[in-house]
Amino acid sequence: MSYSGATNPSLSELNLLIVSDGKPGHLNQSLGLQAALERSLPKQLACSCSIQPPLSPFQNLGLGFGSKPADWPEQADIVIGAGHASHLTILAASKYYGAKSVVLMKPSLPRTLFDFCVVPQHDGLEEKGNTLLSLGALNPVYYQGQKKRLKMILLGGPSKHFEWLEEDLLGQLKDILSEAGPDKAEPWMILTSRRTPESFKKALQNLLSNGVGNGGLAAATVKLIHPDDVPSGWLAEQLPMASLCWVSPDSVSMVYEALTAEAQVAIFDMPVNLPVSRVAKGVQELSEQARVDNYPAWSERGKGELKANSEAFNQADKIARKLLALNIVDRVV
Numbered sequence: 651m652s653y654s655g656a657t658n659p660s661l662s663e664l665n666l667l668i669v670s671d672g673k674p675g676h677l678n679q680s681l682g683l684q685a686a687l688e689r690s691l692p693k694q695l696a697c698s699c700s701i702q703p704p705l706s707p708f709q710n711l712g713l714g715f716g717s718k719p720a721d722w723p724e725q726a727d728i729v730i731g732a733g734h735a736s737h738l739t740i741l742a743a744s745k746y747y748g749a750k751s752v753v754l755m756k757p758s759l760p761r762t763l764f765d766f767c768v769v770p771q772h773d774g775l776e777e778k779g780n781t782l783l784s785l786g787a788l789n790p791v792y793y794q795g796q797k798k799r800l801k802m803i804l805l806g807g808p809s810k811h812f813e814w815l816e817e818d819l820l821g822q823l824k825d826i827l828s829e830a831g832p833d834k835a836e837p838w839m840i841l842t843s844r845r846t847p848e849s850f851k852k853a854l855q856n857l858l859s860n861g862v863g864n865g866g867l868a869a870a871t872v873k874l875i876h877p878d879d880v881p882s883g884w885l886a887e888q889l890p891m892a893s894l895c896w897v898s899p900d901s902v903s904m905v906y907e908a909l910t911a912e913a914q915v916a917i918f919d920m921p922v923n924l925p926v927s928r929v930a931k932g933v934q935e936l937s938e939q940a941r942v943d944n945y946p947a948w949s950e951r952g953k954g955e956l957k958a959n960s961e962a963f964n965q966a967d968k969i970a971r972k973l974l975a976l977n978i979v980d981r982v983v
Contacts, residue, residue: 662696663696663697663698664687664688664691664695664696664698664728665697665698665699665700665725665726665728666684666687666697666698666726666728666729666730667699667702667722667726667729667730667747668680668681668684668699668701668702668729668731669702669703669704669729669730669731669736669739669740669743670702670703670731671703671704671731671732671733671736672703674882675732675787675903676731676732676733677701678788678789678886679732679755679787679788679789680730680731680732681790682788682789682790682791682966683730683752683754683768683788683966683969683970684699685790685966686788686966686967686969687973689967689970690967690971690974691974698723700722700723700726702719702721702739704736704738704739705719705739705742707738710738710739711742713739713743713745713746714742714745714746716746718746725747726743726749727747727749727750728749728751728752729743729744729747729750729751729752730754731752731753731754732753732754732787733755734757734758737753737758741759741763741764744765750765750766750978752764752765752766752767752768752978753766753767753768754787754788755767755770756769756773761779761780765978766780766781766782766973766978767780767782768788768969769781769782769783769784770783770784770786770787770932771783771785771786771932772786772928772931772932774928782969784965784968784969785906785963785965786905786906786932786965787903787906788965788966788969789886789907790883790886790966791886791889791890791911792886792890792964792966793890793910793964794890796891797891798891798893798913799837799891799893800837800838800839800888800891800892800893801837801838801839801892801893801894801895802838802839802841802888802889802892802894802895802896802908802913803823803838803895803896803897804841804843804896804898804901804904805840805841805842805846805850805898805901806843806845806846806898806901806904807843807844807846807847807850807900808847808900810923810927811899811900811923811929811930812899812900812921812923813920813922813923814847815920815921816847816849816850818919818920819850819898819918820850820853820854822918822919822945823854824857825945825949825953826945837871837872838872838873839872839873839875840858840872840873840874840875841875841876841885842854842874842876842877843877843901845900851876854874858872858874885904885907886907889907889910889913890911892908892911892913893913893914894913894914894915894916894956895908895911895913895915895916896915896917896918897915897916897917897918898917898918898920899917899933902932905917905933905936906963906965909941909942909963910963910964912959912962914943914955914958914959915942915943915956915959916942916945916948916956917936917937917942917943917944917945918944919944919946940957940959941959941961941963942959943957
């Protein structure tokens, strides 16, 4: 027999189930909402979370008939997931447990099938009914007053949204690091991604090894970090300590993560591929809203300090508060 939340009128523990397709970006969205819900709930309410992969069609059918996998939790009050592969399992699990379903994207199935759909604003939907809009994808970054003692540069790689021009980007990097000078107290970290081309990594290493500019930063004052150098979740822990952060706009998730960390954020100048994507338009809107600075504007001002984003930007907390206001948890003790 399936578990039904209706049999537990007074909830003393909130049980969350995350359906993860194994993609780090999708899991980070779910973990961001999970953490935000926990922060927003009464302190006396305990929380548990189970992360499970999408089920096969046969297993989804089994859930519909009241049979769950042996390693799945006994209870769930909210089922969360991102990625198209998670959709059917989210729906099957929410039915089995009598739980609320939350999909963190514009789903490929009708939105009316889910209790809530959290959709990035750049997807062009209207916020109404069960559809809630966020500025970009949710993430697990959380700023809680950490000392700002780092400067970061976050680099992506070739994408369908922006052109990756290596020489141009290296020139911008050289400008940024040369402007910093050798006497600045805050150390720099340059992080590449799994999309960063090997040719660019080698050129960047050569730039740092030879020293940057006249009297600029040398390799000893800049730490170059590749994805395999750090454990999963490392960036989310480090970003809140960044006072400023330059990001390549193809790494749109990192743009939103840096904003969530309450850093001063600037984006590199990269040509937009045509036709212009919704993702590229979303990044452009961040510049127009003065939430992020950008290389052309910074250079025209004579470089120096970045323009600060004047508004708090924690989308996971905002969505969590909206979900609670809409009674996603309606049996809190």
